[in-house]
Amino acid sequence: RKEVEQDPGPFNVPEGATVAFNCTYSNSASQSFFWYRQDCRKEPKLLMSVYSSGNEDGRFTAQLNRASQYISLLIRDSKLSDSATYLCVARNDYKLSFGAGTTVTVRA
Amino acid sequence: GAVVSQHPSRVICKSGTSVKIECRSLDFQATTMFWYRQFPKQSLMLMATSNEGSKATYEQGVEKDKFLINHASLTLSTLTVTSAHPEDSSFYICSGLAGPNEQFFGPGTRLTVL
Numbered sequence: 001r002k003e004v005e006q007d008p009g010p011f012n013v014p015e016g017a018t019v020a021f022n023c024t025y026s027n028s029a030s031q032s033f034f035w036y037r038q039d040c041r042k043e044p045k046l047l048m049s050v051y052s053s054g055n056e057d058g059r060f061t062a063q064l065n066r067a068s069q070y071i072s073l074l075i076r077d078s079k080l081s082d083s084a085t086y087l088c089v090a091r092n093d094y095k096l097s098f099g100a101g102t103t104v105t106v107r108a
Numbered sequence: 109g110a111v112v113s114q115h116p117s118r119v120i121c122k123s124g125t126s127v128k129i130e131c132r133s134l135d136f137q138a139t140t141m142f143w144y145r146q147f148p149k150q151s152l153m154l155m156a157t158s159n160e161g162s163k164a165t166y167e168q169g170v171e172k173d174k175f176l177i178n179h180a181s182l183t184l185s186t187l188t189v190t191s192a193h194p195e196d197s198s199f200y201i202c203s204g205l206a207g208p209n210e211q212f213f214g215p216g217t218r219l220t221v222l
Contacts, residue, residue, distance in 0.1 A: 002151070004151070041199070042216065043201050043213040043215050044201075044213055094205060096142075096152075096211060098152040098153075099151055100151040101151065
């Protein structure tokens with residue numbers, strides 16, 4: 001079983017729409033969680049950390065449910081530039097476990 | 109954030125040859141660096157953890173004699189893919205550990221073995 005599982009999508013949404021997706025993780029010892037963004041053929045870049053209380057960064061809202069081992073990301077007012085693959089990541093000590101990514105395409 | 113570079117960004121080689129990939133931390137010292145591999149439409153998979161001045165720690169299933177890692181200085185780690193075969197074709201990404209548990213990724217190296 002993969003440590004981090006994600007719905008691969010793709011999610012194809014119009015500009016201005018809200019899109020939400022999630023992931024699950026299997027290692028209950030994971031200490032912290034992140035969403036990374038990866039553009040085609042590029043390295044992943046940190047989008048935001050995820051906290052149990054839920055947190056926002058502009059149009060992005062992340063949520064963590066430790067009891068269900070479930071993490072979500074919501075993007076409001078989607079922009080064309082939000083088109084990317086979003087990677088769910090769990091950290092245990094210094095090791096990062098990546099999901100395979102959820103692809104989002106925002107169309108004009 | 110901290111900057112990590114990788115060289116080369118892309119390499120094409122013949123089957124059986126060896127390829128060396130360099131990973132440099134440009135504005136910080138990275139006592140620990142990580143090497144990942146990503147196949148198309150799959151997740152980044154940690155291959156090994158490289159500590160300056162000591163032997164690398166390899167993840168299960170990664171052949172240490174095939175993927176040679178050297179971390180001779182606080183700013184440079186190298187990965188050598190020895191006797192490369194087409195199934196080694198992948199996107200190789202390194203990251204440097206800056207501060208407690210914060211990783212910064214290099215731009216990746218796309219390896220194609222013919």
